[in-house]
Amino acid sequence: MGGAHASTPLSTRAAVSGARRVVVKVGSSALTSLAGGLDPVRLDALVDAVAARVAAGADVVVVSSGAIAAGLAPLGLTRRPRDLASQQAAASVGQLVLAQAWSASFARHGRTVGQVLLTAEDLSRRSNHRNAQRTLERLRVLGVVAVVNENDTVATAEIRFGDNDRLAALVAHLVGADALVLLSDVAGLHDGDPRLGGATLVREVGGDGDLLGVSAGTGGALGTGGMASKLSAARLAADAGVPVLLASAAEAGAALGAAEVGTAFAARGARLSARKFWVRHTADAAGALHLDAGAVAAVVTGRRSLLAAGVTGTEGEFHAGDVVDLLAPDGALAARGVVAFDAAELHTMVGRSSADLPVELRRPVVHADDLVAG
Known part of the structure; x- marks a missing residue:
C-alpha cells in the first residue's frame, strides 16, 4: 500500500x-x-x-x-x-x-x-x-x-x-x-x-x-x-x-x-x-487468457493493449465485453480486462500477429483503457 x-x-x-x-x-x-x-x-x-x-x-x-x-x-x-x-x-x-x-x-x-x-x-x-x-x-x-x-x-x-x-x-x-x-x-x-x-x-x-x-x-x-x-x-x-x-x-x-x-x-x-475499479475489484471473471512473458511485460509494465500475438491460450466461454483474467506463464494473475472478442473467435487468433489476421480482427484483444494490472 x-x-x-x-x-x-x-x-x-x-x-x-x-x-x-x-x-x-x-x-x-x-x-x-x-x-x-x-x-x-x-x-x-x-x-x-x-x-x-x-x-x-x-x-x-x-x-x-x-x-x-x-x-x-x-x-x-x-x-x-x-x-x-x-x-x-x-x-x-x-x-x-x-x-x-x-x-x-x-x-x-x-x-x-x-x-x-x-x-x-x-x-x-x-x-x-x-x-x-x-x-x-x-x-x-x-x-x-x-x-x-x-x-x-x-x-x-x-x-x-x-x-x-x-x-x-x-x-x-x-x-x-x-x-x-x-x-x-x-x-x-x-x-x-x-x-x-x-x-x-x-x-x-x-x-x-x-x-x-x-x-x-x-x-x-x-x-x-x-x-x-x-x-x-x-x-x-x-x-x-x-x-x-x-x-x-x-x-x-x-x-x-x-x-x-x-x-x-x-x-x-x-x-x-469507476470503470477500472469495477474491472479490478467487482466484476466476475468470465474466463481467462494465458499470456507469454512479453505480453505480460507489455500490459503490466508498459501499460499497453494486449494483442493476439501475446495470447497463448484461453479458458472459459466468454463473450466480447466480458471481464477476463490475464494470466502469466506461471499461472499467476497479471491483470484483468474487458475482452473484445468471443472465446470461439479469439481461439482462432491465438499467437497470430496483426498482419496475419483479417482486417476486421486487427484490433487489441484487450484495450489499454479497459485493462488493470493485478
Whole structure:
C-alpha cells in the first residue's frame, strides 16, 4: 500500500475529517446483542454522530450490518443460524426491523432514510452497477440518507459479499466517496488480539511495512466479518485512492469529527476510474487468457493493449465485453480486462500477429483503457 504518492498520517486524518462525501460502515456488534436484538441506545448514538456530520455539510451513506442479528430475537433464536435458509429467514424479519429503527432514529433529526439492498451480483454486472450508482446519487440529491445492506434474503453462498466491510469499500468507490469510516466494537487495528491483553494500537498505516507483525482475527458470534475482513476492506479502499478510518462505534462522534481516534489508512496514489475499479475489484471473471512473458511485460509494465500475438491460450466461454483474467506463464494473475472478442473467435487468433489476421480482427484483444494490472 505504500508508495511515493501515499498520504502522510496527518493529511490522512485531515482528509477523513474534512471529507465532503463519506461512507460509514456499522457492524452488527455495534448495533445488536444476542439477548436483546437491536440496541436503541447505541443506534441513536450512532445516528447522532452521522446526523452531526450531515449537518456540517457532508453527504453520508451508511452501510449497515445487522439484518440477520436483528431478526434473531423476534424469531426466538439465541444465536446466528448456520444454514443459509435460516439466515435468509432471519434477514427477511431483521431487514424490516433494522430499516424501521434507522428511519425512526434519523427522524429525530428531521432526516429521511432510504434503504438500498445489494448483492454481489448487482455490482458484478456493469448495468446493475450503474443502476445502483444512479439510485444512490439521486437519493443524495434529494437529501435522503441512504442505508445500504447486503440483501441477505436472496444472497446465496456463491454470490455473497462475505461481509459488509467489503461491501462498504465497494460502495465507497461506487458513490465517489472522499473517505470510508469503518465502525466496529474495537478501537482500531492492533498488532494482536486486544481481548487477550498486551496488544498495541496501530494508529497509522501508510504502507504494507506498517502491517508487519500484525495478526488479524476472524468474526464474532453476531457477524461474519472480524478484523481480517476490516483490514482487507481498508486496504481495498486505500489501494483505490480512498482514505480509511477504522474506529470503535463507541467513539463514532470523534471518528466522524476530528478523526483523531482509531487507525488511519492512507490512500494510495490516484483514485481508479469507476470503470477500472469495477474491472479490478467487482466484476466476475468470465474466463481467462494465458499470456507469454512479453505480453505480460507489455500490459503490466508498459501499460499497453494486449494483442493476439501475446495470447497463448484461453479458458472459459466468454463473450466480447466480458471481464477476463490475464494470466502469466506461471499461472499467476497479471491483470484483468474487458475482452473484445468471443472465446470461439479469439481461439482462432491465438499467437497470430496483426498482419496475419483479417482486417476486421486487427484490433487489441484487450484495450489499454479497459485493462488493470493485478
